[in-house]
Amino acid sequence: RHRQIERERERERESPEKAEEVKLKARFPHLGAKPGGSDLLRKRIQKGYARVWLPDAVEAWKPAELTKDYTPGDRALCLQLEDGTNLEHKIDPQTNSLPPLRNPDILVGENDLTALSYLHEPAVLHNLKVRFVESKIIYTYCGIVLVAINPYESIPIYDHDIINAYSGQNMGDMDPHIFAVAEEAYKQMARDQRNQSIIVSGESGAGKTVSAKYAMRYFATVSGSSSEANVEERVLASSPIMEAIGNAKTTRNDNSSRFGKYIEIGFDKNYHIIGANMRTYLLEKSRVVFQATEERNYHIFYQLCASSHLPEFKPLQLGNADDFHCTNQGGSPVIEGVDDAKEMCSTRKAFSLLGINETYQMDLFQILAALLHLGNVEVEERSADSSTILPDNSHLTVFCELMGVAYQDMSHWLCHRKLKTATETYVKPLSKVHAVNARDALAKHIYAKLFSWIVDHINEALRSAVKQHSFIGVLDIYGFETFHINSFEQFCINYANEKLQQQFNMHVFKLEQEEYMKEEIPWTLIDFYDNHPCINLIEAKMGVLDLLDEECKMPKGSDDTWAQKLYNTFLKKSDLFDKPRMSNKAFIILHFADKVEYQCEGFLEKNKDTVNEEQIIVLKLSKVCFFICLFICLFVFFISGQTLNLSPMTRPVQAQRDHKKTVGTQFRNSLHLLMETLNGTTPHYVRCIKPNDLKSPFMMDPMRAVQQLRACGVLETIRISAAGFPSRWTYQEFFNRYRVLMKLKDILSDRKQTCRNVLEKWVQDQDKYQFGKSKIFFRAGQVAYLEKLRSDKLKKACVRIQKTIRCWLTRKRYLRMRQAAITIQKNTRGYQARCLVAFLRRTRAAVIIQKNQRMLVARRRYQQQRSASITMQRLLRAYQARQTYRKLLYEHKVLTIQKWVRGWLARRRCRRSLRAVVYLQSCVRRMAARRELRKLRVEARSVEHFKKLNVGMENKIMQLQRKVDEQHKENRELSERLRTVERSRAAESERLGGEVERLRVAEEESRVKADGVPSLLEQLSFLRQELETTREEKEAIQEEARTYRVDTEKVTQLLHSPTNLDGEGRANTVVSPNKAQTKVGMQLESDIREERDHYQSLLSEYTRLKERHADLKEEMTISVITDKPGRRRTDSNYSSNESEGTPSSESAEGRHSLDAVDMSVLLKLQRRVTELEQDKQTLQRHLDKREEAQQDQVKNAEKQRTAGRAELDLEALKRQELESENKRLKTNLAELRQSLTSTSSPGPGSAPYNVLLEQLNSSNEELEVRKEEVLLLRSHMVRQEVLKHNKLNEDGELWLAYDGLKETNSLLVSQLQVQDRRHEEEVDELREEVLRVREENRQQQQFLSQSLLLPQEARIEASLHHEITRLTSDNLDLMEQQEKQDKMIRKLKKQLKVYVKRVEEYEAGGQMERVAPGPEPRSPVGITRKERDFQGMLEYRRGDESKLLKSLVVELKPRGVAVNFLPGLPAYILFMCLRHADYSNDDQRVSVLLNSTINSIKGVIKVKRGDDFETVSFWLANTCRFLHCLKQYSGEEAFVKNNTPRQNEHCLCNFDLSEYRQVFSDLAIQNYQQLVRCMEEALQPMIVPGMLEHENFQGVLGSKPTGLRKRTSSCPGEAVYTVDSILQQLSLFHATLIQHDVDPELIKQGVIQQFYIICSVTLNNLLLRKDMCSWSKGLQIRYNVWQLEEWLEEKGLPDCGAKEMLEPLIQAAQLLQVKKKTEEDAQALCTMCSALTTLQIVKVLTLYTPVIEFEERVSISFIRTIQVRSLSVCTSLSLCRKDNDAIYIYIYIFFFKYDHPRELAITKMRTR
Secondary structure (H helix, E strand, C coil): CCCCCHHHHHHHHHHHHHHHHHHHHHHHCCEEEEEEEECCHHHHHHHCCCCEEECCCCEEEEEECCCCCCCCCCCCEEEEEEECCCEECCCCCCCCCCCCCCCHHHCCCCCCCCCHCCHHHHHHHHHHHHHHHHHHCCCCCCEEEEEEECCCCCCCCCCCHHHHHHHCCCCCCCCCHHHHHHHHHHHHHHCCCCCEEEECCCCCCCCCCHHHHHHHHHHHHHHCCCCCCCCHHHHHHHHHHHHHHHEECCCCCCCCEECCEEEEEEEECCCEEEEEEEEECCCHHHHCCCCCCCCCCCCCHHHHHCCCCHHHHHHHHHCCCCCCCCHHCCCCCEEEEEEECHHHHHHHHHHHHHHCCCHHHHHHHHHHHHHHHHHCCEEECCCCCCCCCCCHHHHHHHHHHHHCCCCHHHHHHHEEEECCCCCEEEEEEHHHHHHHHHHHHHHHHHHHHHHHHHHHHHHHCCCCCCCCEEEEEEEECCCCCCCCCCHHHHHHHHHHHHHHHHHHHHHHHHHHHHHHHCCCCCCCCCCCCCCHHHHHHHCCCCCCHHHHHHHHCCCCCCCHHHHHHHHHHCCCCCCCCEEECCCEEEEECCCCCEEEEEECHHHHHHHHCCCCCHHHHHCCCCCCCHHHHCCCCCCCCCCCCCCCCCCCCCCCCCCCCCCCHHHHHHHHHHHHHHHHHHHHHHEEECCCCCCCCCCCCCCCCCHHHHHHHHHCHHHHHHHHHCCCCCEEEEEEHHHHHHHHHCCCCCCCCHHHHHHHHHHHHHCCCCHEEEECCCCCEEEEHHHHHHHHHHHCCCCCCCHHHHHHHHHHHHHHHHHHHHHHHHHHHHHHHHHHHHHHHHHHHHHHHHHHHHHHHHHHHHHHHHHHHHHHHHHHHHHHHHHHHHHHHHHHHHHHHHHHHHHHHHHHHHHHHHHHHHHHHHHHHHHHHHHHHHHHHHHHHHHHHHHHHHHHHHHHHHHHHHHHHHHHHHHHHHHHHHHHHHHHHHHHHHHHHHHHHHHHHHHHHHHHHHHHHHHHHHHHHHHHHHHHHHHHHHHHHHHHHHHHHHHHHHHHHHHHHHHHCCCCCCCCCCCCHHHHHHHHHHHHHHHHHHHHHHHHHHHHHHHHHHHHHHHHHHHHHHHHHHHHHHHHHCCCCCCHEEEEHHHHHHCCCCHHHHHHHHHHHHHHHHHHHHHHHHHHHHHHHHHHHHHHHHHHHHCCCCCCCCHHHHHHHHHHHHHHHHHHHHHHHHHHHHHHHHHHHHHHHCCCCCCCCCHHHHHHHHHHHHHHHHHHHHHHHHHHHHHHHHHHHCCCCCCCCCCCCCCCHHHHHCCCCCCHHHHHHHHHHHHHHHHHHHHHHHHHHHHHHHHHHHHHHHHHHHCCCHHHHHHHHHHHHHHHHHHHHHHHHHHHHHHHHHHHHHHHHHHHHHHHHHHHHHHHHHHHCCCCCCCCCCCCCCCCCCCCCCCCCCCHHHHHHHHHHHHHCHHHHHHHHCCCCHHHHHHHHHHHHHHHHHHHHHHHHHHHHHHHHHHHHHCCCCCCCCHHHHHHHHHHHHHHHHHHHHCCCCHHCCHHHHHHHCCCCCCCCHHHHHHHHHHHHHHHHHHHHHHHHHHHHHHHHCCCCCCCCCCCCCCCCCCCCCCCCCCCCCCCHHHHHHHHHHHHHHHHHHHHCHHHHHHHHHHHHHHHHHHHHHHHHHCCCCHHHHHHHHHHHHHHHHHHHHHHHHCCCCCCCHHHHHHHHHHHHHHHHHCCCCHHHHHHHHHHHCCCHHEEEEEEECCCCCCCCCCCCCCCCHHHHHHHHHHHCCCCCCCCCCCCCCCCCCCCCCCCCCCCCCCHCCCCCCCC
């Protein structure tokens, strides 16, 4: 020791810094090295930077921070807790161990614990606590383990929407979830062809059963079954049954599984569920007869008691659960929130679903009820060694009745036992204790048998006849248990956990080793805890289990002797075995999790699991057939509706007793079998943690959590990871994150070399990192060090930015203050001057005010005196007037009173007199009445009176009867009238209803017309403006005409003046020349008329040839379609123009002819332009000369006449030339005829064809030349006609000449305008080409700039992808050009046919000319083709529907139809076939055609090419087009009101197809839904990578460490998608829909659906991924949304409603970027997020994770404020109906659309 100290001192003297570094490294092994020796340690420890964890007895670990510099050699650390408490932490002088360091705040709350820089127990515990308590997240990854914490309340994260969200995703792409583990297992099974297993473990109450149940639900939902048997429902139905018979309430869990199970879910080759199989382990049978306080028996017993009131359960004689001993021991028969009666209904429903009918269910319930009664059987003590049961025990009676056994036998063998020796058999009585034990053993045995039978039957119901291809096993087994008293059950449970932990350690070590070997980095053997010695202690030869079995075989074996054997065997030989100090009946085993003390009492009895054999024999003699089958150990296949007929006399023969295995041996064998199964699969681990023992939601007890983390192996996983390289980064991720540490010159094209240079610069110890093939591996703590460097660099940059900004702000403030001082001085001086001026003004104003005030006072005093005098006079006069008025009023009232009093007195006297008179009259009349009464009484007593009365009564009765009959008659008449009125009213109501409907239609029409009024008004105003313009032009022209006439008159006068002067002298000399001149003029007129006729004939011939050219062009199109290779027409496609078709030429030859024609046309156009320019100049010069000639006309009259004759001669010569040219053409036609007769079928390339083509070109040129000459001749003839006399007789002749020149000039101008327009079009095309080239150049530059930021592999992939996209677009352009060339070839072929027929016609005309005698006609007769009236129908043979639809629907390629033909062509053809069937009045043909069409379209969409977007969109467009045709030509008023008369003629006339219209409407809806599915399938894989994962701004903020979460990517070679990929896909969709002529409204709806899918998938993934909720991702999302909006603008769809679909996503992105601290922020946030629900806002805020240290987490108080405010503010619904719904399809109504452009009668296909 002294020598070592001396060496250390010598090293310190030589290199004190190095020695200090060695010491610090030894004391801080978890800090790691850094460049510069011990700089990092000094900064972390000596400068008080470090934050550490301190152990605590209550909270396990407490956070603290150094407050005092630490120097080597100190024995204590000065720390400060978070609550401000200062303390000193003592350092152990022996170990010199320092407290563990805390992770940076940026790493707290990570999804994967392996992403933490410091991996140790407090870091793991703190990360789990932050996620569970603060973020309410129950799942966390720990490498390959999923840690699940029981929340103790229902949380909405297991819906079908969540399942769909996790389906198909990689395990690390989404937040941790049990569904992610299940998806990974399912994916690896399909990818690796290897069985999988999910191991769910944890202590009671941790949530194992729920996790296993959700995993099975995920498999059942995602995979489904391959048949209609609904296997997945039966698999899920087994859960309520097993929970009822195997789960119970314990002190730790209300639904604790008291057995272990391993469920194998089988899959076929298509990975659909086909069946399942279940294995159970170690059922807790003792719970049937005993429960601890606050615990319950198995749920099924309480469900039976709760359903005892049902009629079918009356024979069971059940009651309340408190009445039975087996269910009332725990004192807690009711579970809060659980209705046992409802659970019983669920259990029975599950039994029925699994094939157990009502009969066998009642047998099961009968046995369970018997067990309850058996538990109430009381055993009476007869003596110390004997016991008895009373003969009238009611519960035993019920038990025997339910079990079908004899009461005497059962009561006897419950209290006795049979002992057999070699020679004799004894019956021995049992004591009360042994009898009760025997009764309980029988109950446990029966329940175990029943449990096994149910499990076997479930397996039989889930077994499939199809061969199992693979399976996924779900193991739900008990975790490590340690209680105050641990018995045989805890021993077996911990033994099983030892085996599972061993398998887990080996698997984790294997994965680590594979990762290092895959990356080709050097690695050393990682030391991990091996629990093989503990397992050998338990299961090896002469281990604990062997000694237990050996002791069970001993006749007098006991727990005490077995304990002594354990002490003697292991006490001093094994370090894992120990003996308690104060007990000789217990032993201690050191398990991997903790030391456990086991009590030996009961081990032997539970291991033997014995039951009285005579009791079993009595049960086998039962009368219940089901019970017999249960105990003879024969599995019976029960079929619904059948019973097993076994007579009571038929009893099974007792077989020889087999050697029974002990429970320990059975459990060990089943555990070995389980381990073999697990080792043959790929395991996935789920560790369930119980956060607290109070079952409080989202509350964590740190001590309990740490205990379970140690027990379940999570910390062992952390330790293994920390021993190697726990932190792993890809090169691109490292570059993006730590680019701030690099300078521009350090960045190389090779990302790997760049990262290597950076690490070598900042971390000099190369042992702290390793470079793999695709990743960089770091030791523990290195990521935290790099994060600190990055943070320091960013802080320095922030300080520099702040310095610059503050300098700028200070200078700006100084300049502002200087300017303010100058302004203040200026304003102060101005203020002082203004004050002086104001003082002077106030002085002058005061004098004026005093003057006016004094005047006002005097005037006011005078006014007051005058007003007082007037007031006094007014009051006095008013008083006098009131006195006079009162006197007059008094006198009037006195008179009125006197009048009314006197009248009242008179009326009173009159009333008295009247009453007296009335009284006297009444007295007299009373006396007369009494006398009359006496007479009547006398008459009444006589007989005659009675007769008279009866006669009157009979008459009255008859009269009444007649009245009744008349009344009945009247009633009938009234009822008939009422019916008539009702009928008339109904008819009137129907008429009024029709009138109302008509008025509604009229109202709709008026509304439509009212909508069209503005457009009509606009047109009217436009027409008025044009009319005004026309009027102005007309007035201008008239003004010019008037001016011209005036000029003409002047010229005429000038011409007449010299003629009149010498007219008299020359009268005699002119007479004779005038006659000759008249003859010459007549001859010229006749020649001009002939030329005119000839010109008109040429024009008619030109018109006829032009019409013939158009007809032949259409015929050529039809022939090309008919003769195109691969497009042969069927019998039903023959048209009426079959005779006009000719074979088509080769494509190459047609293309050659096209080039030739193009060059000839170009040269001709150029020559024509030159000639037109020359003609224009000639005409201009001619006009100038003519004006000069008009002035000299009198002098040169003779010369003009001579010139006129010469011109006439010239015209005659030209006419002769035309005639000779005509003859030459005839000779050429004769030659062509001879060549055609020599060749039967002239084709392209042949001699006749070439000759014809040359003649065609020459004839066209000659025709143009002759046309020009005719125009010139016409102008000359008009001029000659005007000037043929010496004088102009009328003004109109000169005007006619002017019109001719004007027409010629306008013709030339129009031709020049055509040339100008062509030139402008060519210039526009060139400009568009330049813009396109510039756009391509910009895209190339953008792509190069983006690719430079990518790594080499990604850059190559991106460039390949870009090149493929460019080549695809070029290929499409070339295809379009080729199609245009094909169209031109067809056009030329059609022209060829036209000219061939023209040759034939000319030939026929020439023959007629040769035959016909007489002179040659002056104008040839034009032969025009008569237009045919097409009916728009296609005829096909009966039975050819299949051929027609095969060619038209099944084998049709949408791209060829959309590019080469008319959009909607199949729909038009089918409708024309339907019209012919309707025209034929063949209902069978109509129904067959329509049904076949529907089935063919469905077959194409659903079976063959349902996943092809182009096919689906094509048939959606054609289905809608066909539906529109059915409506438009149905003949109904609602659809034909906008048709033309020609269209109404083509309406269907014989059948009403309204029902088929509904069928086609449903088919269109199905096609639209399939279109949406195709869009979703194409967009789904692009949305999340393009909208969330891809970073357009690489290196700006970087990403956080990710740990091992991306370790199992199922698609390693999948493409990298960006938002450009999404835009390209959207453009492809849009272009396809446009190409197929889909309705515009339907296109808009499709775009809305696409944007809904993008928004919902992006938002739902954002809500499920914690790593995506950050400020930088919000920026990225907003940029991507902007690009989508730009795409809408580019496509002309800004107002289609798609932008509104993106509103929730925009608000979510804004939510990630806004400030989130104060209440004002909360108010603004609630107002802003109107499209998000409260749950979504809270979810985003909860998941918000800072990526850099400058960001802050959202506080819990702020989230609660949002929750409170959002209840009243944010009331709008979310985009998705639930939290994750991306499959919602918006409803679209297919509106009727008129087909105006393509009328059926004039389509390009001329058919009949």
